[in-house]
Amino acid sequence: MALIEARSLGKSFGTQRAVDDLSFTVRPGSVTGFLGPNGSGKSTTMRLMLGLDRGQGVTTFDGLTFAELDHPVRHVGALLEAKPFHPTRTARNHLRMLAAPNGITDRRVDEVIEMVGLAGVRGGRPGKFSLGMGQRLGIAAALLGDPHTLILDEPSNGLDPQGITWLRNLLKFLAAQGRSVFVSSHLLQEMGVLADELVVIGRGRMLANGPVRDFVSHSGLGSVTVLTPDAATLGPALQALGATVTPDGDALVVRGATAEQIGDAAHAAGVRLHQLATRQATLEEAFLEATGLSEEFRGTQSGGAA
């Protein structure tokens, strides 16, 4: 099972720096989510990792670059494009073509077609496939060589809810087998359920890298709701700790202090507590907080012309 090590990846388009000195590690046995706003450089990073784009830095899979791998499809499965196939070459023949140079049998081709649920259309022309069916064919191509590493760019695009659940279970299953799974997605709720680790980038630069729970817990948007009959005493005591205290009806919403710190402060101040409820930030809140200043494309609320 492969350890992916990306070191100092960089890429410019003209004067614009798309990926800037990006380094991270994807460990076997985990799903690592790759997050970033539109245009932040996720797809470019994935292409750099596979040597498809020319740029700086190096990515190794157990010490070897992608180009150095013998029969690479057997080591690294990749999904990089929506519908990367000729519209009239059948789904099965598309996979047979990718299998041929990697010594993969037609039997394995049929297996992955079954695995992704395209058995009924194996002889169909992909040009008539929906986006979701096209994604399934792309996932089949990535799984073709039974690889120890998967690099998937927005694999859930176009999948229906059942398809997303299927993909989540499949990726978790593959990671549980000890494989390395590196996957980008815009579906943050889905990523919160799927990923163990995160790589978050903005404008091509690393914003956060580590376990999902750490990323979420470090968000300033987490809060503790406190119910107390002595709010007038407790509020200033918490503010003295550096926390932000906002009255919310009978409760106080506290940011910047943990439940333990609040409990200790209340005890020290002789204040009674009736409720102490921790609310963690969601992955979406943490992501928006982390990438707030890194959006490449920003819309406006007003839609009408002046």
Added chain:
Amino acid sequence: MIDALRYEYVRLRTIRSTYWLIGLALVLQLVLALLIAWSLDRSTTFGGGDETFDILATIGGSTGAPLLMAYVVGLLGVFSTGHEYRHGMIRATLTAIPNRTHVFWAKVVSTAAVSAVTALLCVLIGLVGIVAFGLDLPSGTRFLEVSAGTVLYTALFALSGLAFAALVRNQTAAVALLMLVPSLFEFVVQSIVVIIKTNSDDPRGSGGVTTILKFLPYDAGSQMYVQSSIDGFVQRALGAEPFGAVGGGIVMGVFVAVLLGAAYALFLRRDA
């Protein structure tokens, strides 16, 4: 390299354009060869001899008309790289075979082989026309010369299509280049040279601007199969002696080699 050739083998076998382009080339050749053979058989002025095979094998190409099979089979060359970019296949291809050198040259080998075999079949169909109407069979030497010239020209023509597609990474533009450079661009250059030369002090003098005509790659290459009586007709009229079959073939070969070299260098450097 073997892996990349395996990929090309399956790629060519599993796409419809391979079959309809080869089929179209063969059917057009058969129909037109039979029609021309019928026409020659009824002609009272046609002299027969080796010229019969020249005309039928090239469907009139030997008399200066465009070599039809080359234009049809040339599209195979365009599609071999054009499809990669048009349908976003190039990244899937390079994740299956990361060695770009192998990918590129496997396409060159497969395109050259398929176009050469198709051209050879077209030439043999020309023989069928001769046999069907009892016309004069060619001498062994002439058969080899015209067959080799036609096959070589068609293969080089298809490879130039491959190179155009790899250079511009746009299938439509590559088809336009393959169709227009030999038929329109070279014709325009010839016309300009004719205008300059006929308005000069020495309209029949050799050298000068007429030298350009010898280096028009597709026109030079056509000397590999065009009858010697017609070979370089325009050039001779303007006082320029054409290179002939071997020299013309070398000019076209060098042109295609330069195109392929540039396409290969860019393929290595560019993002996929």
